């Protein structure tokens with residue numbers, strides 16, 4: 001990291017300056033109203049941060065996963081919620097690595113200019129969950145179109161996006177040699193889809209996260225919606241998921257640092273029994289422990305970023321970074337809430353909001369158990385359990 005630490009610091013400063021316009025009161029109000037931070041997303045787009053990874057020849061800044069991760073980390077560290085915008089970062093890597101030149105020319109300049117958003121990715125299904133290769137949504141080729149039927153669940157930011165990457169089966173599971181074969185990914189124009197066979201049903205949830213059920217009833221997509229080669233979509237999605245996991249790790253590190261700073265400040269200021277509560281080791285130690293764990297997780301996050309940007313398979317590092325960072329941010333959240341005593345539950349302190357937001361990352365985009373299972377099977381060569 002040492003060679004570009006100054007560039008990363010400049011990114012941090014730029015994002016912080018923007019985030020300063022959207023302080024705690026802004027995010028609290030958005031959360032209370034279960035609204036969408038439209039003004040924040042527009043400002044982030046206008047400043048070019050959401051086009052950071054788009055190559056310069058298509059109008060972006062041509063930066064890598066390392067820089068993208070710093071942008072999202074800083075949003076969370078400033079008290080905001082990157083979950084409202086992170087889709088564009090990781091979906092971008094899928095389009096950049098596997099999209100055709102024609103797709104890139106058609107969409108990237110418009111995304112870079114802020115005219116289009118690529119914020120959604122549809123993988124999860126209600127009946128198959130984490131067992132992705134059993135997904136039931138099908139894409140059947142009929143002359144120059146693919147016809148989509150099936151259902152997805154928990155698909156985020158649909159109502160605030162123009163484009164979505166969709167994973168569907170193009171060859172039945174019974175006809176492929178390996179279960180990971182026979183799936184394909186498509187770039188879906190959401191506005192066209194909503195009036196032509198795709199129905200969206202919002203899901204009320206614990207965090208203020210815009211997420212939805214999707215129903216496909218003979219949705220027709222032009223054949224040039226296919227990204228890359230037919231049947232190889234699962235491999236492409238996994239590559240994008242490694243970017244996603246690394247970015248989520250960075251967001252958790254941002255959360256963890258926010259909790260630690262907030263807890264430390266409160267522990268210095270709050271006086272009980274005639275002294276600051278932070279003078280008691282029972283209050284200090286959980287915060288110190290959280291600090292150590294966040295810093296350790298950060299090291300694995302940098303390793304994942306470096307591997308990804310170098311084009312090396314980052315699967316192991318990305319999974320481990322996400323595991324460590326999500327755990328560390330959750331421990332930091334717990335320590336912060338406990339340090340605040342009763343006030344931790346008061347919305348005006350923002351701790352309970354961030355506490356809910358960071359809890360999500362033990363489950364999504366991949367649950368902790370599935371990371372442990374990946375490490376056991378792929379790194380430790382233990383027998384497959386499923």
Ligand SMILES: Cc1cc2nc3c(=O)[nH]c(=O)nc-3n(C[C@H](O)[C@H](O)[C@H](O)COP(=O)(O)OP(=O)(O)OC[C@H]3O[C@@H](n4cnc5c(N)ncnc54)[C@H](O)[C@@H]3O)c2cc1C
Nearest residue numbers: 121122123124129130154155156209211364365366367369
């Ligand atoms: C707010 C939110 C936003 C989301 N956004 C998106 C999105 O934009 N796009 C998208 O595609 N998905 C999205 N998801 C879905 C998310 O990726 C899944 O919820 C997650 O991967 C877990 O899958 P599941 O809910 O189907 O759980 P399941 O697969 O049903 O698993 C339930 C529990 O059982 C455990 N489990 C299952 N099998 C095993 C096993 N073999 N060994 C040990 N433990 C096991 C899991 O770890 C988990 O804790 C979102 C989810 C949420 C909550």
